[in-house]
Amino acid sequence: MTPIWSEEAGDPEAPLVVVVHGTMDRAAGMLRLSRKLDHRYRVLRYDRRGYGRSNPHDGPFGMDGQVHDLAALLHGRRAVVVGHSYGGNVALATAARHPDLVAGVVVYESPMSWEPWWPGTTAGSVAVASQEQGTAEAAELFMRRLIGDRRWEELPERTRAVRRAEGAALVGELSDLRANRPWHPDDLHLPVVVGCGTKGAAHHQTGMARMAELIPGATLVRLEGCRHDAPTSHPAEFFHQLVEPLLARVGAPWR
Numbered sequence: 001m002t003p004i005w006s007e008e009a010g011d012p013e014a015p016l017v018v019v020v021h022g023t024m025d026r027a028a029g030m031l032r033l034s035r036k037l038d039h040r041y042r043v044l045r046y047d048r049r050g051y052g053r054s055n056p057h058d059g060p061f062g063m064d065g066q067v068h069d070l071a072a073l074l075h076g077r078r079a080v081v082v083g084h085s086y087g088g089n090v091a092l093a094t095a096a097r098h099p100d101l102v103a104g105v106v107v108y109e110s111p112m113s114w115e116p117w118w119p120g121t122t123a124g125s126v127a128v129a130s131q132e133q134g135t136a137e138a139a140e141l142f143m144r145r146l147i148g149d150r151r152w153e154e155l156p157e158r159t160r161a162v163r164r165a166e167g168a169a170l171v172g173e174l175s176d177l178r179a180n181r182p183w184h185p186d187d188l189h190l191p192v193v194v195g196c197g198t199k200g201a202a203h204h205q206t207g208m209a210r211m212a213e214l215i216p217g218a219t220l221v222r223l224e225g226c227r228h229d230a231p232t233s234h235p236a237e238f239f240h241q242l243v244e245p246l247l248a249r250v251g252a253p254w255r
């Protein structure tokens with residue numbers, strides 16, 4: 001089993017910020033956002049189990065394992081955690097289970113697929129429903145939905161093979177998310193900023209509005225002109241409108 005790969009940048013004595021990527025992504029997808037932070041903060045990026053340099057991994061890929069990995073990487077340090085897509089649920093679940101480790105959370109377009117109103121037509125839902133064909137096929141279907149058939153077919157064969165090999169993590173974590181609520185709002189007693197893009201999918205905009213209503217004191221921010229990939233496509237806006245206000249609200253050193 002490959003260990004969890006991680007990388008830290010910035011002053012080792014500065015307050016810690018962790019960025020957590022989503023499904024079928026890796027730490028590199030959060031790099032542009034990380035660079036907006038690491039001149040003032042210590043920034044931790046990592047490839048979640050089953051992805052990138054943390055693959056192959058035996059799992060399990062449910063939320064218990066995700067929380068275990070993040071808590072182990074924090075190693076007793078208190079941090080602000082920024083989660084994109086599935087990574088937002090990892091951040092909230094860790095905050096709920098380890099309130100001593102998480103001072104504040106930013107969540108961007110995180111799926112609420114355990115809710116009965118969550119549509120069954122999303123890329124993740126369709127991929128999970130297709131798992132009987134195999135996890136590699138589920139990963140390919142997810143990627144085709146995410147980037148389009150043409151871009152998928154233009155990828156080098158080696159890249160496509162790597163992505164298909166990440167299907168076990170995809171199916172495992174999204175199946176678990178559908179079956180088990182990863183966090184409960186009553187367990188969250190910290191500042192939370194919830195974000196979505198005005199050009200994002202309708203289910204993400206609806207989901208983030210509902211999430212902001214559920215979590216006590218949470219703030220909802222809509223990024224104008226942004227889609228689901230905002231940490232990569234609009235890192236400056238993401239930082240200034242979502243992350244920076246939360247960091248100011250929490251206050252360094254993290255209380």
